[in-house]
Amino acid sequence: MTSALSTAGLFTASGFTFAEPFTSQDKFDLRFRQVHLDFHTSQHLADVGAQFDPEQFAATLDQARVNSVTCFARCHHGYLYYDTKAHPERRHPGLQRNLLKEQIEACHKRKIRVPIYTTVGWDQFTADAEPGWRQVLDNGMLQGTPPNEPGFYRLQCLNSPYRDFLKAHVKDIFDSVPVDGLFFDIIKPNECSCPRCRRAMVQQGLDPANAKHRQKYGFDVMYEWMREMSAFVRSFNKSEDNKASIFYNGGHIGPDIRPVTNTFSHWEFESLPSGGWGYLHFPIAQRYGRTLGLDCLGMTGKFHTSWGDFHSLKNPAALQFECFNMLANNAKCSIGDQLHPTGKLDAATYELIGSVYREVEKKEPWCAGAKPLVDIGLFTAEEFIGGRVPPPTAGALRMLQESGHQCDIIDTEADLSRYKVLILPDEITVNAELEKKLSEYVSKGGALIASHRAGMNPTKDAFALPALGVKFKAEAPFSPDYIKARPALAQGLPTGELVIYLRGHEVEPVAGSEVLADVYPSYFNRTADHYFSHRQTPSAGKPAYPGAVKNGRCIY
Structure with a gap:
C-alpha cells in the first residue's frame, strides 16, 4: 500500500475544473465486511499457491463473515497471479496454479464479492525491464529505492509506454477472469523530469525547472490517466447490474482528488492507525470523503504494525474500535491481511477478523442507508x-x-x-x-x-x-502568553489565566464587537538573558488585548 498524496492547495490555485455531478451509474453500493488480501510475493519463492484449497479458502472467509475480498492480479514485485495470455513473461515464476481465477470462482459460490487488485506506481518487474519508464527526479536521478537497497518503491512514469502496458494489462484481466471491480494502487501525481515530461511541459508553456509547474503537470498527467482508465474499464461493463467498481488508491482522500471524483465508483480510506496514519487520519478523511456523494469503505489492518507484518495480530479491542469507528462515521469496513505465499489463510487471523465482523454484521441493519x-x-x-x-x-x-x-x-x-x-x-x-x-x-x-x-x-x-469584527495589529509580542475568559464565556472553564503555548495574534475589536476573553502577557519572553524556572515565564496579571471576540454570529 502507500503513503498519502501531499500537496498544499494546488487544486484551488491551478485552474483545474471540478468533476461533474454524479449520475446513477457512477455510484456503487459496497459490502460491509471486506478483507484486503495483499499478495506481494518475491520471485525467489517456488511453490507459490501450492497449498491453496479453493473450498477451504472461501469457507474460512465465510466463517469469518467476510462478504468481499480484494485479491491480486499483479503485485508490487510486478508479477501476475493468473494464467495470462497477454503477458506470460510476467506470470510469477513460482506460481503453481491459476490462483486468482480459483479464488474468484470459490468465493462467488458463497456470494463473496472479489474486487481485483493491481499495482500502478510501484512495479519492480517493469523497473528492471524498462528503466526508461521510471520517473526521474529534477536532479536527473531515478526516483525511488536506490539499486542496492531492498524494496520496490520506484515510481513508473504515466507519460511513458507504461501507460499502454497498463491498458493492455487491464484488458488481459477482463479476458482472463470475472471482474467484480478493480483496485488500482499507488496513484500519485506524476511529478517527473524525464525527457518526455520535460518536452510536454515546455509545449504547454510550463517551466520544467519550476517546482510548482512540475507539480501542476504531475497532477494533470495523473488526472488524465485516471479519466482515460475509468472510461476504458467502463467500456467492459455489460449492463447496469454487471459493472465493475473502480478505485484509485493514493493512501488518502482529500481536496486534491475532487477534480476526478467521477472516475471513482466509491471511496476506500486506507488508514492503518499503527502503520503511520494514526487514529485521527480516518475520521478526518472519512468526514471529508462522505460529503462527495460516494459510498465509503474504511480500511485498517489485522497487523500489529502495518502491511507485510507477517505472523502478527492486532489487539482485538483495537480492531473492534477501528471497525466500529468506521460504522460510526458512516463507512463500511475493510481489514487488511497478507496471504502467505503458499496460498493458505492463517486460522488465527480469521478467528480475530470473525470475532469483529460478527459484531459488525449485527449492527448493519442500523447502518445500511444511514446518513449523518x-x-x-x-x-x-x-x-x-x-x-x-x-x-x-x-x-x-x-x-x-x-x-x-x-x-x-x-x-x-x-x-x-x-x-x-x-x-x-x-x-x-x-x-x-x-x-x-x-x-x-x-x-x-x-x-x-x-x-x-x-x-x-x-x-x-x-x-x-x-x-x-477584528483588525490585525501584529503577531503576539509574548509567547507563551495566557488567556482568561470573561463571564459570557467562562461557564465550565477554570478560573484564572490559562497558558497558550503557541504564538498568536494581537488584534483590535471593531466598534460593536464584544470581547469574550483577554490575553495576559508574561513578565518577559524567555531568552538567554531573561528566563524563569524550567519553562515559560508566568503571567504578569494584566490584560493587554482581546483573546476572543464576538461580532453578531461570528467569533474570532
Missing part, C-alpha cells in the same frame, strides 16, 4: 498547508469529537448552506471568492468560528472577512 445528521462544517487546512492530518483540522476535530458534536470536514468548494456553523481553524486564509461565499453565508443566518490566521487574506497581513 450534521450541523457543523469544519474546513480542512489540507487545502491550504497540505498534509493528510493537518494539525489545525486535527485539533479542532478532536475537540468536537470529545465534546460530542457531529461535523463534516469540508473544503472551499463545499455547499455551505447545509451547515448552521462553520469552523475555520488557524490556517484557512480567505481570498476574494471565499470572502464573498462566507459573507453570503453569514448574511443568511450562518455562524462562524475562526482562530489565529483563519479569516486573513492570503498574504496574512490583514483580515479579509469583515464579519469577524
Whole structure:
C-alpha cells in the first residue's frame, strides 16, 4: 500500500475544473465486511499457491463473515497471479496454479464479492525491464529505492509506454477472469523530469525547472490517466447490474482528488492507525470523503504494525474500535491481511477478523442507508498547508469529537448552506471568492468560528472577512502568553489565566464587537538573558488585548 498524496492547495490555485455531478451509474453500493488480501510475493519463492484449497479458502472467509475480498492480479514485485495470455513473461515464476481465477470462482459460490487488485506506481518487474519508464527526479536521478537497497518503491512514469502496458494489462484481466471491480494502487501525481515530461511541459508553456509547474503537470498527467482508465474499464461493463467498481488508491482522500471524483465508483480510506496514519487520519478523511456523494469503505489492518507484518495480530479491542469507528462515521469496513505465499489463510487471523465482523454484521441493519445528521462544517487546512492530518483540522476535530458534536470536514468548494456553523481553524486564509461565499453565508443566518490566521487574506497581513469584527495589529509580542475568559464565556472553564503555548495574534475589536476573553502577557519572553524556572515565564496579571471576540454570529 502507500503513503498519502501531499500537496498544499494546488487544486484551488491551478485552474483545474471540478468533476461533474454524479449520475446513477457512477455510484456503487459496497459490502460491509471486506478483507484486503495483499499478495506481494518475491520471485525467489517456488511453490507459490501450492497449498491453496479453493473450498477451504472461501469457507474460512465465510466463517469469518467476510462478504468481499480484494485479491491480486499483479503485485508490487510486478508479477501476475493468473494464467495470462497477454503477458506470460510476467506470470510469477513460482506460481503453481491459476490462483486468482480459483479464488474468484470459490468465493462467488458463497456470494463473496472479489474486487481485483493491481499495482500502478510501484512495479519492480517493469523497473528492471524498462528503466526508461521510471520517473526521474529534477536532479536527473531515478526516483525511488536506490539499486542496492531492498524494496520496490520506484515510481513508473504515466507519460511513458507504461501507460499502454497498463491498458493492455487491464484488458488481459477482463479476458482472463470475472471482474467484480478493480483496485488500482499507488496513484500519485506524476511529478517527473524525464525527457518526455520535460518536452510536454515546455509545449504547454510550463517551466520544467519550476517546482510548482512540475507539480501542476504531475497532477494533470495523473488526472488524465485516471479519466482515460475509468472510461476504458467502463467500456467492459455489460449492463447496469454487471459493472465493475473502480478505485484509485493514493493512501488518502482529500481536496486534491475532487477534480476526478467521477472516475471513482466509491471511496476506500486506507488508514492503518499503527502503520503511520494514526487514529485521527480516518475520521478526518472519512468526514471529508462522505460529503462527495460516494459510498465509503474504511480500511485498517489485522497487523500489529502495518502491511507485510507477517505472523502478527492486532489487539482485538483495537480492531473492534477501528471497525466500529468506521460504522460510526458512516463507512463500511475493510481489514487488511497478507496471504502467505503458499496460498493458505492463517486460522488465527480469521478467528480475530470473525470475532469483529460478527459484531459488525449485527449492527448493519442500523447502518445500511444511514446518513449523518450534521450541523457543523469544519474546513480542512489540507487545502491550504497540505498534509493528510493537518494539525489545525486535527485539533479542532478532536475537540468536537470529545465534546460530542457531529461535523463534516469540508473544503472551499463545499455547499455551505447545509451547515448552521462553520469552523475555520488557524490556517484557512480567505481570498476574494471565499470572502464573498462566507459573507453570503453569514448574511443568511450562518455562524462562524475562526482562530489565529483563519479569516486573513492570503498574504496574512490583514483580515479579509469583515464579519469577524477584528483588525490585525501584529503577531503576539509574548509567547507563551495566557488567556482568561470573561463571564459570557467562562461557564465550565477554570478560573484564572490559562497558558497558550503557541504564538498568536494581537488584534483590535471593531466598534460593536464584544470581547469574550483577554490575553495576559508574561513578565518577559524567555531568552538567554531573561528566563524563569524550567519553562515559560508566568503571567504578569494584566490584560493587554482581546483573546476572543464576538461580532453578531461570528467569533474570532
